[in-house]
Amino acid sequence: MKPDRKVIGELIVGYRKAKILFTAASMNLFSLTRNAAAAGAISRALRTEPRATGIFLDSLAAMGFLKKKNGFYRNMPLARRFLVPGKKEYLGHNLQYQDIIWNAWSELGSVIKSGVPPVALGKLLSGRSKFLGEYIKGMGEIARKPAEEIASALELSGAADMLDVGGGPGSYSIAFLERNPNPGARAVIMDLKGTLKVTRKIIAAHRLHDRITLKPGNYHTSAFGKDRYDLVLFSHVTHDEGPEDNLRLLKKAFAALRKGGQVVIHDFMLNGNKTAPLFSALFSVHMLVYTKNGRVYSSEEYSSWLKKAGFRGIKERHICSQTENPSRILVAVKP
Numbered sequence: 001m002k003p004d005r006k007v008i009g010e011l012i013v014g015y016r017k018a019k020i021l022f023t024a025a026s027m028n029l030f031s032l033t034r035n036a037a038a039a040g041a042i043s044r045a046l047r048t049e050p051r052a053t054g055i056f057l058d059s060l061a062a063m064g065f066l067k068k069k070n071g072f073y074r075n076m077p078l079a080r081r082f083l084v085p086g087k088k089e090y091l092g093h094n095l096q097y098q099d100i101i102w103n104a105w106s107e108l109g110s111v112i113k114s115g116v117p118p119v120a121l122g123k124l125l126s127g128r129s130k131f132l133g134e135y136i137k138g139m140g141e142i143a144r145k146p147a148e149e150i151a152s153a154l155e156l157s158g159a160a161d162m163l164d165v166g167g168g169p170g171s172y173s174i175a176f177l178e179r180n181p182n183p184g185a186r187a188v189i190m191d192l193k194g195t196l197k198v199t200r201k202i203i204a205a206h207r208l209h210d211r212i213t214l215k216p217g218n219y220h221t222s223a224f225g226k227d228r229y230d231l232v233l234f235s236h237v238t239h240d241e242g243p244e245d246n247l248r249l250l251k252k253a254f255a256a257l258r259k260g261g262q263v264v265i266h267d268f269m270l271n272g273n274k275t276a277p278l279f280s281a282l283f284s285v286h287m288l289v290y291t292k293n294g295r296v297y298s299s300e301e302y303s304s305w306l307k308k309a310g311f312r313g314i315k316e317r318h319i320c321s322q323t324e325n326p327s328r329i330l331v332a333v334k335p
């Protein structure tokens with residue numbers, strides 16, 4: 001890269017832009033600016049201080065989320081499409097989750113010194129804060145595309161019984177069942193009790209919900225069963241855990257699969273020397289600031305654990321490779 005000071009200048013405004021957007025999403029601002037609204041009316045609706053609100057709204061207009069005309073603010077297409085609750089492509093829950101995690105990022109220096117996050121994921125998930133709902137719904141928002149792509153890439157015809165470990169919003173179970181040519185195929189989502197309360201609400205409206213069983217459990221301590229599934233999925237689960245736990249989880253998946261069954265690991269992954277893709281390297285820091293042992297792994301690391309667990313025929317595939325957050329799957333078979 002050419003040494004250009006613009007690169008640093010852009011990073012300085014980058015965090016400002018991000019925080020302004022996260023705050024707007026957390027305040028649900030864009031539902032107030034569906035139609036043109038004056039700053040005064042917006043600040044009354046949000047119960048915010050008028051001068052501060054005006055400065056904030058102007059910055060959102062400068063960034064292209066709002067249009068300002070004669071003192072009135074209205075959503076621009078970007079906000080209309082992705083930031084208004086109820087829209088098919090809504091990303092607001094994910095942004096609100098990012099806003100909550102912001103505090104953990106503020107502690108990055110001390111996390112690097114101590115290696116310990118200020119608050120770990122387990123605590124966030126079991127707490128009474130807003131975190132759990134935004135986290136799980138936010139996962140659902142970013143899962144739409146990869147879930148469809150993975151479901152169409154996999155051979156699902158033999159997958160009558162599937163276990164979705166840490167399935168969260170259930171996006172992958174739904175996509176896999178939709179693509180499965182077997183109308184009797186079923187999925188079990190194993191997740192923490194608190195998470196499943198959110199999952200139940202998300203999938204209730206879906207026509208396939210009666211083919212999905214929600215199984216409360218802790219994937220570290222709860223049994224997966226023996227020889228009972230054709231497919232076990234870990235999507236965005238292994239990056240929350242350390243290497244030993246991941247190997248243990250893969251061994252449990254191996255025992256739970258029938259002969260010929262497949263395990264699928266879906267996650268952000270790094271290349272061998274862990275410096276690319278950029279999104280994955282940054283996501284690894286994201287895991288560092290709020291999980292005890294999590295990080296992003298390379299596909300080589302996953303392959304070695306899969307082999308140690310007994311799996312064979314490992315295949316790798318890039319997912320959403322043209323998007324801003326590319327991921328990969330590793331698929332392997334229990335011989």
Ligand SMILES: C[S@@+](CC[C@H](N)C(=O)[O-])C[C@H]1O[C@@H](n2cnc3c(N)ncnc32)[C@H](O)[C@@H]1O
Pocket residue numbers: 125136139140143165166167168169170171172190191192195217218219220234235236237240
């Ligand atoms: C990053 S989310 C991934 C959700 C989903 N698999 C996806 O890809 O959209 C991680 C999920 O693991 C669940 N989880 C975390 N720790 C767990 C544990 N010890 N036992 C079971 N589930 C756990 C969380 O509740 C959450 O649903």
